[in-house]
Amino acid sequence: MAQVKLNAVRKTYPNGFEAVKPASFDIADGEFVVLVGPSGCGKSTMLRMIAGLEDISAGELSIGDSVVNHVDPADRDIAMVFQNYALYPHMTVRKNIGYGLKNRKIPSAEIDAKVAEAANMLNLNDYLDRKASQLSGGQRQRVAMGRAIVRDPALFLFDEPLSNLDAKLRNQMRIEIKALQRRLGVTAVYVTHDQVEAMTMADRIIVMNGGVIEQIGTPSEVYHSPASTFVASFMGAPPMNLFDGHANGSEVHVGSTPLHRHAHQGKVTVGIRPEDIVPDVTGPLAIHVNIIEELGAHRLLHGHTAEQPVTIHVAKDYPAAIGPMTASIKPDAVSLFDTATGRRL
Amino acid sequence: MKRAGFSDRWLPVLFLLPQLTIIVIFFYWPAAHAVRSSFFLQDPFGFGETFVGIKNYTMLLDSASYLRAAWFTVIFVTLVTFLSLAIALLLAVKADKVIRGAKTYRTLLMWVYAVAPPVAGVIGLVLFDQSWGPIKDFVAQFGWDFRLGVNYFDTAFTLVVMSVWKQLPVNFIFFLSGLQSIPRSVREAALIDNRSAAGRFWDVTFPLLAPTGFFLLIINITYALFDTFGIFDTTFKGEPGNNPMTLVYKVYLDGFRGNDLGGSSAQSVILMVLVLALTIFQFRMVERRIHYT
Numbered sequence A: 001m002a003q004v005k006l007n008a009v010r011k012t013y014p015n016g017f018e019a020v021k022p023a024s025f026d027i028a029d030g031e032f033v034v035l036v037g038p039s040g041c042g043k044s045t046m047l048r049m050i051a052g053l054e055d056i057s058a059g060e061l062s063i064g065d066s067v068v069n070h071v072d073p074a075d076r077d078i079a080m081v082f083q084n085y086a087l088y089p090h091m092t093v094r095k096n097i098g099y100g101l102k103n104r105k106i107p108s109a110e111i112d113a114k115v116a117e118a119a120n121m122l123n124l125n126d127y128l129d130r131k132a133s134q135l136s137g138g139q140r141q142r143v144a145m146g147r148a149i150v151r152d153p154a155l156f157l158f159d160e161p162l163s164n165l166d167a168k169l170r171n172q173m174r175i176e177i178k179a180l181q182r183r184l185g186v187t188a189v190y191v192t193h194d195q196v197e198a199m200t201m202a203d204r205i206i207v208m209n210g211g212v213i214e215q216i217g218t219p220s221e222v223y224h225s226p227a228s229t230f231v232a233s234f235m236g237a238p239p240m241n242l243f244d245g246h247a248n249g250s251e252v253h254v255g256s257t258p259l260h261r262h263a264h265q266g267k268v269t270v271g272i273r274p275e276d277i278v279p280d281v282t283g284p285l286a287i288h289v290n291i292i293e294e295l296g297a298h299r300l301l302h303g304h305t306a307e308q309p310v311t312i313h314v315a316k317d318y319p320a321a322i323g324p325m326t327a328s329i330k331p332d333a334v335s336l337f338d339t340a341t342g343r344r345l
Numbered sequence B: 001m002k003r004a005g006f007s008d009r010w011l012p013v014l015f016l017l018p019q020l021t022i023i024v025i026f027f028y029w030p031a032a033h034a035v036r037s038s039f040f041l042q043d044p045f046g047f048g049e050t051f052v053g054i055k056n057y058t059m060l061l062d063s064a065s066y067l068r069a070a071w072f073t074v075i076f077v078t079l080v081t082f083l084s085l086a087i088a089l090l091l092a093v094k095a096d097k098v099i100r101g102a103k104t105y106r107t108l109l110m111w112v113y114a115v116a117p118p119v120a121g122v123i124g125l126v127l128f129d130q131s132w133g134p135i136k137d138f139v140a141q142f143g144w145d146f147r148l149g150v151n152y153f154d155t156a157f158t159l160v161v162m163s164v165w166k167q168l169p170v171n172f173i174f175f176l177s178g179l180q181s182i183p184r185s186v187r188e189a190a191l192i193d194n195r196s197a198a199g200r201f202w203d204v205t206f207p208l209l210a211p212t213g214f215f216l217l218i219i220n221i222t223y224a225l226f227d228t229f230g231i232f233d234t235t236f237k238g239e240p241g242n243n244p245m246t247l248v249y250k251v252y253l254d255g256f257r258g259n260d261l262g263g264s265s266a267q268s269v270i271l272m273v274l275v276l277a278l279t280i281f282q283f284r285m286v287e288r289r290i291h292y293t
């Protein structure tokens, strides 16, 4: 178990592409941190630098109390689960799980005991003597998990470990991984581009975009107080509504509707979560509903205000209808962003 | 796999006919002929033949020069196969690690592949030549009085070196592509699991290369047995004398130079049986082999 510190860590690939711009953050001992962002934003690069699979171009990385920039992956006391599991296809499940231990000069009786324990935990007992190439995707995923947990490392690294599983298995494994990490108390860095995984698993989320960290915060902070319009539209399904607004120094208007009090002056982007817009016959916001999306537990209404698109989240018993309606906005539910920079005001 | 159906049952036969004709004319017919003549004593001037049963075979097994060639063949094939596989694997592993200038490096290593066998033989001769070869002068500095074509060991040495050199690029290309088909993440997982590079090689890389390696093993044995003929022929310049030779070269020598067609046929039949055994072994192994996916 260990804390991880990144100090201005940066990655420039040999072709000159800067995949990760200088990034600094700390991960506390036992914390579950999720790196999330769109494809190509540098999540894997960041994780692979922590693992030691990719050189760090500049900056300093420490795991525990020591700087590990130039320490071999095998000596960093980490365990990694890869997206395609990266099992050794010619080895049995038992050997796959035990391989890392065998190379750490652990007595074979102890290896057997640990492998048996991990297999129990992951329901792999029936497959221990099968070749890894003869397993289903879900079973491979478990073996990859087993390989990571037997090592009892200081740090777990996950690179989209669930993205090759079907939706049901993914939901189940998501909960299991989180529970396992809690139980073992091992620090974890988890890469995903799935914002649901990020929200549900993380103690803290790091949102990346184009090699830059946009925001670091708890799931609730990231969701309710996004640091930028990028985070606002990336996190949450459906994403936050973003309206072009205007601030006159005391009030913020969208179209002619005053929505919020703020001392800023000039063009702003107004962000409101779909569930923070509530149908209200006396509400100030006039909306025209075009599409009703039935999701069972609730409904989404897609439409537009005077000139801008909007999505509203309503309860399943709300009598939704296509056509005009009015709504009000929950107090304190408005995020304001500088239109020019996209940063939160 | 999709099965295409032919409505007419003779149509596929028609398509196969050219290939079958070639196989029958150039392979089965001569093979059958060789089997037949191995039981006859041929008149050297073509004036008839006498049935002698298995006498051609028993004579072979009693012949010191045949047993000597057989023994040399075993050693030669083993050495050539082992060395060309081992060196090619080493080169491939090194080339696989090269990141900067990888393309140039690999192209340079593959160039030898484009050299035709007789040309390779000639280049080898130039290098090892008795009167003006640089290698002879070089080893002379270490007190090795190198005599190609005169000294049995020196000649054998040259033949092995040239045969290995000629086969390296093929093995190299196969090993390199084998290495590159090992998923990157599997190697990275090994990088985390095992700090020793040698350990990673033997535990992960080598077993995953085994299918490639096995295929190459068969190819190399066949090469060392049969395709080295040109190298022998160029080296001997038509005067084999007492030099080391493989069984394949001896078939040619006894049959065409010695005019012993019966004995030479018997030798060919023995070689055929050998190839058959090798092929059966290969099929057995391929069937049993696990396919990694």
Ligand SMILES: Nc1ncnc2c1ncn2[C@@H]1O[C@H](COP(=O)(O)OP(=O)(O)OP(=O)(O)O)[C@@H](O)[C@H]1O
Pocket: A013, A014, A015, A017, A019, A037, A038, A039, A040, A041, A042, A043, A044, A045, A046, A193
């Ligand atoms: N070896 C490399 N050389 C040059 N550029 C690279 C290299 N590897 C990755 N990149 C680039 O770096 C950027 C970040 O890549 P990375 O794999 O970290 O993305 P990611 O966030 O993990 O994306 P995904 O969700 O698709 O896995 C991408 O634009 C990619 O094209």
Ligand SMILES: [Mg+2]
Pocket: A043, A044, A045, A159
């Ligand atoms: Mg990635």
